[in-house]
Amino acid sequence: MAEQSLKRKRFSFAEKYSMIQDVDKGIKRIFVQEKYGVSHGTLAGFLKDRERIEDNVKSPTKLEARANRQSRYHEVDTALLEWFRNIRSTRTDTVVTGLDLLAKATTLAKKLSENHIEGYDNFSLDLNWIERWKKRHGVSCKQIVGESASADHASAKTWLDTQLDPIRQDYDDKDIFNADETGLFWKMSPEKTLAFKGETCKGGKHAKDRVTVLVATSADGEKLPLYVIGKSKRPHCFRGVLNIPVEYEANKKAWMTGQLFEQWCNRLNNRMVREGRRIALILDNFAGHPHLDLSNISIFFLPPNTTSMTQPMDAGIIKNLKHHYRRLLVKRRISCIDSDQECKITLLDAVQWLKTSWQQVTSDTVKNCYRHVGFQPKTAAAAATPSEDLPPDETEQEDASLWSAVCEAGLAEEGTSFDEFVNIDESVATGATGGLTDIELLADVLDTTDSAEIISSDSEEEDEDTSTVPKYNDVIVSLDTTLKYLRSIPESGDHVDAVEKAKQHCIDNRIEKLLQPRISSFFRKV
Structure with missing residues (x-):
């Protein structure tokens, strides 16, 4: 047969x-x-x-598609979607009609034509193209009911009573997440505290030292990996690095955009599919947070102007993360002065410190922040869990000692405090808060132009380590030296074990390479 x-x-x-x-x-x-x-x-x-x-x-509208049919005017297609998301996020009571979309698409196409972008010499857009665009992206032009711009304590209470309680009835605390962005001056020195206090940093010379960090946790203390958005897609210090400590992306402004956020949500949704979980994701009404339809994530938006009362990230989680980060930064500065070395901090150092700092934020701290905005414990056992001060009491004395050393070294201006240094970038912009210009909309769409500018900016704007990967023998000697020093310090057993593990990993990798068959071993000597 x-x-x-x-x-x-x-x-x-x-x-x-x-x-x-x-x-x-x-x-x-x-x-x-x-x-x-x-x-x-x-x-x-x-x-x-x-x-x-x-x-x-990465796009929920293409997830079930079996073929990828790209629009003829791909650049306009993508830029128009970003514009539509921005309008929906910043002006929820605005109805965007098909004619509005056509007018904007035509304007964008003209910009591309004026800049001699291939394919736009004789462009032709009509309402049929708009209808196909709407189907491609699952866009509906109906009005979204939103809160007024004057939302206050009353709106926050309404949210807690009418929105949060039903969410907590439908989801366990382990499946309720909050996410928010924060700006970070990643190598800001303490002596700049007064000069930068309240800085929004929407551009200019300070923007090169700023990243946007997306922070997300569940109500029961689960912490998602940090998502960092920088300005350079391939910073010098990342070259040769295979394991970047955080999720990393880049654009010209180091801002969160609707497109980047959608990609992050899709990765999270894929993870929840694998784990068989359905979660609620609570967000603020920020332009970079588009309305998405995901299989395993339901998104709920907070009323405008209530985040200080309703958002756990703003209740101390982000502040605690920055508190740990700035302690590491201050320690590095003091160590460099003590050893009479130049204090050179790279973006790779920064993302590693962010990961370390995130590990130091405890689940009790996270739960306490959720309680602060209305997540009351569901059980008596949870209610008995002691809350944790922010920052923890046991670190306050060390903070005082560190800041005293900073002041003695002349690294801080008179009249400043460590707390002010921690909060130096609390007002930094993390994305567009108003309408995007046509140039901004098209900048990230034109990959070749954008990449060229971002790559060229590396050498101009980042003073980073461009040295080659060290040799194996030098690494082993350095690790041996580190072990010898650690063994002379009391209570450093765990650190010794970690370095020993790193050393063994280097040795195993070396042996594996040595044992790999070479092409010459397949030929018999004559």
């Missing part, structure tokens, strides 16, 4: 991405082929096409 041929099946981008993830988890390809009913060649093709598949699953 002849073997029955398999019926050809077209897979969605979501299904293709699931196959790729299974292979990445270490599942043997033969088992993945059997699970999804694909041939060896088909699976190999999906793996080869990984980058395009991953790009498509």
Whole structure:
């Protein structure tokens, strides 16, 4: 009997991405082929096409699509979507009609034509194109009911009574998340505290030392990895680094945009799909937070002008993160002065410190901040959990000692405090708060132009380490020296173990490379 041929099946981008993830988890390809009913060649093709598949699953409107049909006017298509999201986020009572969309799309296309962008010499846009655009992106032009700009304590109380209580009835605390962005002057020295106090930093010379950090936790203390947005896509200090300590992206302003936030939400949604969880994500009404339809995440928006009363991130979680970060920064400055060395801080140092600082923010701190904005414990056991001061009491004495050393070293201006230094960037902009200009809308769409500007900005704006990767022998000697020093310090056993583990990892990697067969070993000597 002849073997029955398999019926050809077209897979969605979501299904293709699931196959790729299974292979990445270490599942043997033969088992993945059997699970999804694909041939060896088909699976190999999906793996080869990984980058395009991953790009498509970032958009919920393309997740179930089986082919990627790009719009003829792709640049206008993408910029128009960003404009629409910005309007919806900043002016919720505005109705955007098809004619409004057509007028904006035509304006954007004219800008591209004036700049001699290929494909826009004789562009033709009409309402049929707009209708196809709306279907591609799942856009509805109906009015969104929003809160008034004068929201106050009454609006916050209404939110707690009519929104938060139902959310907590439908979701466990472990599945209720809050996320918010904060600006960070990542290498700001203490002596600049007065000069930068209240700085919004929407551009100019200070922008190069600023990043935007997305911070997110659940109500029961689970912390998601930090998402950092810088200004350079490939900073000098990242070259040769395979393991960046945080999730990292970049754009010209180091701002959160609707597109970047959508990508982050899709990665989080994919994780929740894998874990079999459905979560609630609470957000403020910020232009960079678009309305998204996700399979495993339901998004709820806080009333405008109430975040200080309703948002856990603003209740102390972000401040605690920055408190730990600035302690590490101050310690580095004092150490450099003590050893008479130049204090050179790179963006790689900054993201590593951010990760370390995030690890130091405890679950009790997170839970306490949620309680502060109305998340009352559901059980008596949870209510008995002691709350944690921000910053913790046991660190206050060390903070005072550190700041005293900073002042003695001449690193701080008279009349400033460590708390002021911690909060130096609390007013820094993390995204567009008003309407974006046509140039701003198109800047990130034109990949070649944007990348060229971002790459060229590295050498001009970042004073970072561009040295090559150190040699193996030098690394082992340095680790041995570190171990010798650590063993002379009391109560450093855990740190010794960590360095020993790092040293062994370097040795194992070296041996693995030495044991790899060379091409010459496949040929017999004559």
